Amino acid sequence: xxxxxxxxxxxxxxxxxxxxxxxxxxxxxxxxxxxxxxxxxxxxxxxxxxxxxxxxxxxxxxxxxxxxxxxxxxxxxxxxxxxxxxxxxxxxxxxxxxxxxxxxxxxxxxxxxxxxxxxxxxxxxxxxxxxxxxxxxxxxxxxxxxxxxxxxxxxxxxxxxxxxxxxxxxxxxxxxxxxxxxxxxxxxxxxxxxxxxxxxxxxxxxxxxxxxxxxxxxxxxxxxxxxxxxxxxxxxxxxxxxxxxxxxxx
Amino acid sequence: xxxxxxxxxxxxxxxxxxxxxxxxxxxxxxxxxxxxxxxxxxxxxxxxxxxxxxxxxxxxxxxxxxxxxxxxxxxxxxxxxxxxxxxxxxxxxxxxxxxxxxxxxxxxxxxxxxxxxxxxxxxxxxxxxxxxxxxxxxxxxxxxxxxxxxxxxxxxxxxxxxxxxxxxxxxxxxxxxxxxxxxxxxxxxxxxxxxxxxxxxxxxxxxxxxxxxxxxxxxxxxxxxxxxxxxxxxxxxxxxxxxxxxxxxx
DNA sequence: CGGCCCATTGACTATGGTCAATATAAGTGG
DNA sequence: CCACTTATATTGACCATAGTCAATGGGCCG
Numbered sequence: 001x002x003x004x005x006x007x008x009x010x011x012x013x014x015x016x017x018x019x020x021x022x023x024x025x026x027x028x029x030x031x032x033x034x035x036x037x038x039x040x041x042x043x044x045x046x047x048x049x050x051x052x053x054x055x056x057x058x059x060x061x062x063x064x065x066x067x068x069x070x071x072x073x074x075x076x077x078x079x080x081x082x083x084x085x086x087x088x089x090x091x092x093x094x095x096x097x098x099x100x101x102x103x104x105x106x107x108x109x110x111x112x113x114x115x116x117x118x119x120x121x122x123x124x125x126x127x128x129x130x131x132x133x134x135x136x137x138x139x140x141x142x143x144x145x146x147x148x149x150x151x152x153x154x155x156x157x158x159x160x161x162x163x164x165x166x167x168x169x170x171x172x173x174x175x176x177x178x179x180x181x182x183x184x185x186x187x188x189x190x191x192x193x194x195x196x197x198x199x200x201x202x203x204x205x206x207x208x209x210x211x212x213x214x215x216x217x218x219x220x221x222x223x224x225x226x227x228x229x230x231x232x233x234x235x236x237x238x239x240x241x242x243x244x245x246x247x248x249x250x
Numbered sequence: 251x252x253x254x255x256x257x258x259x260x261x262x263x264x265x266x267x268x269x270x271x272x273x274x275x276x277x278x279x280x281x282x283x284x285x286x287x288x289x290x291x292x293x294x295x296x297x298x299x300x301x302x303x304x305x306x307x308x309x310x311x312x313x314x315x316x317x318x319x320x321x322x323x324x325x326x327x328x329x330x331x332x333x334x335x336x337x338x339x340x341x342x343x344x345x346x347x348x349x350x351x352x353x354x355x356x357x358x359x360x361x362x363x364x365x366x367x368x369x370x371x372x373x374x375x376x377x378x379x380x381x382x383x384x385x386x387x388x389x390x391x392x393x394x395x396x397x398x399x400x401x402x403x404x405x406x407x408x409x410x411x412x413x414x415x416x417x418x419x420x421x422x423x424x425x426x427x428x429x430x431x432x433x434x435x436x437x438x439x440x441x442x443x444x445x446x447x448x449x450x451x452x453x454x455x456x457x458x459x460x461x462x463x464x465x466x467x468x469x470x471x472x473x474x475x476x477x478x479x480x481x482x483x484x485x486x487x488x489x490x491x492x493x494x495x496x497x498x499x500x
Numbered sequence: 501c502g503g504c505c506c507a508t509t510g511a512c513t514a515t516g517g518t519c520a521a522t523a524t525a526a527g528t529g530g
Numbered sequence: 531c532c533a534c535t536t537a538t539a540t541t542g543a544c545c546a547t548a549g550t551c552a553a554t555g556g557g558c559c560g
């Protein structure tokens with residue numbers, strides 16, 4: 001794996017930032033935003049690079065600005081489980097904790113907005129807006145983790161794949177503010193089969209077989225290995241084992 | 251199921267409360283504590299009772315004072331997955347959310363300290379200590395949920411059981427401030443085989459078989475159905491698939 | 501072209517699930 | 531007090547789902 005020097009990350013003003021209104025900083029204005037501006041710096045990572053290794057010292061916390069990263073836990077014998085999927089605006093790291101408990105890996109090219117940990121921790125204590133937003137985001141992550149526990153513990157391989165595809169399709173639809181109802185949805189898989197298997201608690205062979213099966217059954221169409229079309233979102237959702245419109249109404 | 255009127259829950263002053271220094275209220279003093287005192291009330295539930303049904307309106311948030319409760323998700327066809335185990339000092343409910351996303355069930359007799367939701371939400375906004383403590387607790391829960399994802403996605407049935415027993419043993423040891431190293435540990439299972447299976451993503455038959463297997467292999471001793479002795483904690487931990495002393499050093 | 505990575509597919513196996521019988525303990529009511 | 535019921539747990543026989551191991555295919559890049 002060749003480690004090329006990365007192009008220096010551009011410094012973006014908070015006011016111009018794409019994730020300004022969804023990230024930890026969402027509720028900060030004026031002085032508060034200025035204070036964040038002073039302790040932040042950007043970093044870029046290429047697809048496949050590891051941002052942090054489990055057990056490493058972390059001197060920053062960060063927001064994902066663009067791209068997708070994953071949190072994974074690894075057992076001694078090599079079994080791996082992804083425990084988080086980080087999308088733009090998601091938060092990495094924990095105030096008050098110096099060591100990373102998971103590997104953080106870029107699955108696409110990723111840009112993060114890092115805040116030096118010490119000043120950020122101090123800021124949390126005196127900036128209620130920051131703590132409140134972080135609380136809200138953490139509660140959302142907890143909900144997502146619990147949804148994932150249901151998937152890992154009780155869903156079949158086919159349902160697991162359908163659930164993942166549904167999440168990606170929904171996310172893509174909201175990004176493009178397409179309507180999900182009715183019309184076909186199209187997107188690119190940002191994950192390899194192996195990453196999907198780590199996420200779903202399956203082997204990559206099972207992932208591959210189930211994707212083929214969903215294709216055979218017309219639930220999805222595939223172009224190449226990564227480009228997916230979902231002709232009928234409700235069909236996909238019912239394959240996922242959720243109530244047919246559960247995730248859409250909300 | 252006969253629904254007896256429960257004895258009225260006693261009103262305890264915050265100063266006398268067992269969980270005073272571990273619950274959401276831990277960092278509140280003086281006026282803040284007084285404000286909490288004014289919006290709180292206690293409720294008791296018997297083993298087996300449901301505190302809240304998924305989808306119900308919840309007009310309070312709460313701290314578990316004593317006993318054990320569970321959070322479970324249920325699929326339409328009845329498959330169930332426990333997504334949280336609530337021990338004394340743990341928090342139930344989410345500020346800013348009116349409907350419960352999970353069933354909350356008492357597995358032993360339970361006492362909770364409820365805070366009326368509206369005033370509690372208002373208090374979060376103006377009491378940084380409260381928001382900060384809740385953030386910390388939520389981050390801990392998120393870590394626990396992620397640990398659980400590794401278990402659900404990647405561990406074998408035997409490892410799952412050993413992991414659960416290890417958690418219960420450790421918790422019991424800390425409660426009694428016994429040292430975990432060396433000497434044998436003894437405790438009662440607070441969960442039925444079925445609840446264990448819901449927690450572990452297994453069937454109750456598999457739970458039963460694996461407990462029998464651990465007994466046969468001398469990893470645990472059983473008296474009756476519920477009383478467990480762990481002669482060698484390190485043995486149990488290595489059966490759980492964690493590094494042999496991972497959870498102890500900390 | 502050759503090598504590498506990612507993905508697919510097949511044959512076989514193993515782990516845990518299903519269905520069913522039986523055991524055990526704790527009530528409940530005659 | 532004992533028969534009866536009910537809830538909880540154990541065990542066995544069989545089966546299905548997903549895992550393992552291995553061969554093969556298809557892009558992409560040097």
